[in-house]
Amino acid sequence: MNPISAPYPSARFRRLRRTGALRAMVRETRLAVSDLIWPLFVTDVAGADAPIPSMPGVSRLTVDGALRAAEQAMTLGIPAICLFPYTDPALKTVTCEDAWNPENLSNRAIRAIKARIPEIAVMTDVALDPYNANGHDGLVRDGVILNDETVGALVRMALAQAEAGADILGPSDMMDGRIGAMRTALEGAGHKDVAILSYAAKYASAFYGPFRDAVGASGALKGDKKTYQMDPANRHEALRIVARDLAEGADMVMIKPGMPYLDICREVKDAFGAPTFAYQVSGEYAMLKGAVLNGWVKEDVILESLLAFRRAGCDGILTYFAPDVARILADKQA
Numbered sequence: 661m662n663p664i665s666a667p668y669p670s671a672r673f674r675r676l677r678r679t680g681a682l683r684a685m686v687r688e689t690r691l692a693v694s695d696l697i698w699p700l701f702v703t704d705v706a707g708a709d710a711p712i713p714s715m716p717g718v719s720r721l722t723v724d725g726a727l728r729a730a731e732q733a734m735t736l737g738i739p740a741i742c743l744f745p746y747t748d749p750a751l752k753t754v755t756c757e758d759a760w761n762p763e764n765l766s767n768r769a770i771r772a773i774k775a776r777i778p779e780i781a782v783m784t785d786v787a788l789d790p791y792n793a794n795g796h797d798g799l800v801r802d803g804v805i806l807n808d809e810t811v812g813a814l815v816r817m818a819l820a821q822a823e824a825g826a827d828i829l830g831p832s833d834m835m836d837g838r839i840g841a842m843r844t845a846l847e848g849a850g851h852k853d854v855a856i857l858s859y860a861a862k863y864a865s866a867f868y869g870p871f872r873d874a875v876g877a878s879g880a881l882k883g884d885k886k887t888y889q890m891d892p893a894n895r896h897e898a899l900r901i902v903a904r905d906l907a908e909g910a911d912m913v914m915i916k917p918g919m920p921y922l923d924i925c926r927e928v929k930d931a932f933g934a935p936t937f938a939y940q941v942s943g944e945y946a947m948l949k950g951a952v953l954n955g956w957v958k959e960d961v962i963l964e965s966l967l968a969f970r971r972a973g974c975d976g977i978l979t980y981f982a983p984d985v986a987r988i989l990a991d992k993q994a
């Protein structure tokens with residue numbers, strides 16, 4: 661790009677900001693409800709379908725509640741939901757076998773939603789943390805997170821989710837080699853149309869705190885996730901992982917968290933042109949929502965924060981604000 665501009669006063673940038681009509685004409689990016697993926701927390705533990713204190717406005721839902729949310733998503737025009745299970749602590753083991761149980765909570769929820777509302781895209785989380793007595797995304801032996809053994813477990817988990825009817829698998833575990841292994845297994849099992857949205861550039865972040873409360877992993881987690889999630893200081897590594905995951909058969913890639921990593925979003929989109937998503941994670945939600953609820957900032961920060969992802973090159977955003985945003989966007993049009 662070679663921006664040419666006459667010197668002042670021939671050029672006055674304020675000319676095109678003078679009215680709403682002029683501003684709309686030259687607006688470069690837009691946020692639409694079709695850009696949103698709505699993450700939902702599901703539980704079948706009695707009494708756990710309750711508000712999550714560190715995520716004001718977000719509750720864990722029963723499977724029935726998730727069905728109603730999926731219907732609401734359809735009505736609002738949100739094209740996809742993403743399911744995260746709050747597992748009964750009694751089902752958490754060090755071998756994580758509930759993760760690939762065809763009748764586990766997540767798989768039952770997928771079936772229920774796809775049976776009632778086949779049009780909605782259902783995305784899943786592929787990682788062992790909701791099922792792991794250690795709270796880690798991978799299998800642990802002697803304090804070490806095992807890569808290759810975990811990939812085997814994730815493949816079984818992915819196949820069970822595909823079997824249940826998931827449209828999009830979201831491997832969020834950050835093990836090496838899992839995308840290729842999953843893609844091969846999906847092809848082999850006849851699930852050739854199941855998409856993979858790889859959490860490719862997933863950083864070891866303190867912004868995941870409220871999520872770990874929501875899925876009941878906070879208490880279980882021993883240590884941190886720095887041996888598998890990325891160092892927040894790195895950018896070349898993000899590009900190399902995205903390249904690797906695309907080469908292994910990922911259809912879409914994700915950057916996570918979102919707002920502190922907008923530079924990575926832009927670089928990934930520019931470098932690969934693949935469908936690129938950002939996850940505006942639980943801690944980002946909590947900060948924005950908390951400030952809005954306290955009256956410290958206006959609700960407008962929500963749209964502004966999401967537009968930033970579009971400006972940075974993202975095709976879409978996973979956000980807990982999805983239903984709020986859908987309503988705000990609809991009101992604007994009315």
Ligand code: PBG
Nearest residue numbers: 787789797832867868871941942
């Ligand atoms: C777990 C997973 C996490 C999130 C999505 N999947 C947490 C983690 O890695 O500890 C975080 C999402 C959020 O914070 O909103 N594999």
